[in-house]
Amino acid sequence: MSRPLLSIEALSASSLRDGNQPVLRDVSLSLEPGQVLGLVGESGAGKSTIAKALLGILPAGIKVTDGRIHFDGRNLLELDQRALRGIMGSEITLIPQDPQTALNPGRRIGAQLTDGLRLKRGMSVRDADERALQLLEEVHIRDPERVVRSYPHELSGGMRQRVLIAAAFALEPKLVVADEPTTALDVTVQKEILRLIRRMQESHGTAVVFVTHDLGVVAQICDRITLLYAGKVIEAGTTADVLTAPKHAYTKALIAASPRYDRQDAGLEPVPETVFEALRCEVGTQGKETADGR
Numbered sequence: 342m343s344r345p346l347l348s349i350e351a352l353s354a355s356s357l358r359d360g361n362q363p364v365l366r367d368v369s370l371s372l373e374p375g376q377v378l379g380l381v382g383e384s385g386a387g388k389s390t391i392a393k394a395l396l397g398i399l400p401a402g403i404k405v406t407d408g409r410i411h412f413d414g415r416n417l418l419e420l421d422q423r424a425l426r427g428i429m430g431s432e433i434t435l436i437p438q439d440p441q442t443a444l445n446p447g448r449r450i451g452a453q454l455t456d457g458l459r460l461k462r463g464m465s466v467r468d469a470d471e472r473a474l475q476l477l478e479e480v481h482i483r484d485p486e487r488v489v490r491s492y493p494h495e496l497s498g499g500m501r502q503r504v505l506i507a508a509a510f511a512l513e514p515k516l517v518v519a520d521e522p523t524t525a526l527d528v529t530v531q532k533e534i535l536r537l538i539r540r541m542q543e544s545h546g547t548a549v550v551f552v553t554h555d556l557g558v559v560a561q562i563c564d565r566i567t568l569l570y571a572g573k574v575i576e577a578g579t580t581a582d583v584l585t586a587p588k589h590a591y592t593k594a595l596i597a598a599s600p601r602y603d604r605q606d607a608g609l610e611p612v613p614e615t616v617f618e619a620l621r622c623e624v625g626t627q628g629k630e631t632a633d634g635r
């Protein structure tokens with residue numbers, strides 16, 4: 342087995358906003374170069390917190406209380422701002438959730454794609470312009486010459502997401518973090534975007550941490566799954582193992598509740614309350630949730 346590119350060890354964090362409620366509880370996971378890891382869980386499970394920690398953009402309201410994030414031999418949590426700036430947007434990049442807000446509305450697409458190539462890779466204007474056109478072709482944008490001269494509002498949501506995918510892979514990062522990158526898109530576009538991310542990561546050999554609440558999405562794109570509930574890892578393994586031989590009752594219930602896995606749609610079962618009760622006991626959120634009235 343090759344050395345992991347990313348290894349999160351016993352990461353714990355709490356939310357200063359919610360009276361020091363734990364947000365991550367002793368989370369460990371690892372990812373090898375070129376692999377796609379699905380970070381799965383319902384809203385509030387802590388997925389985006391992990392994504393933000395990887396990108397060095399944890400909000401002030403969240404405090405890491407323990408653990409390490411080893412990326413390519415360095416603990417990201419111990420690096421100073423300068424060292425982090427060298428990694429973020431260069432070795433680790435983001436495919437954001439909402440393509441509407443992620444691009445600068447006042448600048449042409451071409452300029453937004455070439456900035457990084459020029460500033461972080463030292464390319465000449467001419468080489469960067471050429472590379473931007475190639476990247477747009479790679480993400481199957483027709484008429485790249487027109488698109489580089491366009492402003493974001495002139496493109497559809499799906500096109501914008503293609504541009505952002507091109508931007509995420511442009512600098513040949515080692516790791517791309519995608520936080521629910523298809524949630525804001527039309528259902529018809531979602532599948533194409535998933536296939537595109539998979540194709541880009543395969544052809545560039547890039548590792549991806551793919552955040553989603555949707556097991557159907559995981560099945561299409563991820564090599565491995567880490568399932569979280571209330572900040573705790575409930576189940577982890579290869580996608581095939583977790584989806585075909587889940588160990589935990591919560592995983593089983595989620596699979597039964599997922600339309601893409603239960604072909605007889607009439608048989609869809611919501612996750613039973615008893616499963617949540619057992620989970621709360623296991624994770625240790627029972628007392629606090631009652632106290633909060635949540």
Ligand SMILES: Nc1ncnc2c1ncn2[C@@H]1O[C@H](COP(=O)(O)OP(=O)(O)O)[C@@H](O)[C@H]1O
Nearest residue numbers: 356358364384385386387388389390400402403
């Ligand atoms: N800016 C913040 N300040 C304090 N707590 C936060 C902040 N953002 C999120 N949290 C808390 O972290 C927990 C996990 O949130 P998040 O990682 O966004 O979950 P997910 O992405 O799985 O939906 C939530 O319970 C939320 O209250």
Ligand SMILES: [Mg+2]
Nearest residue numbers: 388389390520
């Ligand atoms: Mg989130």
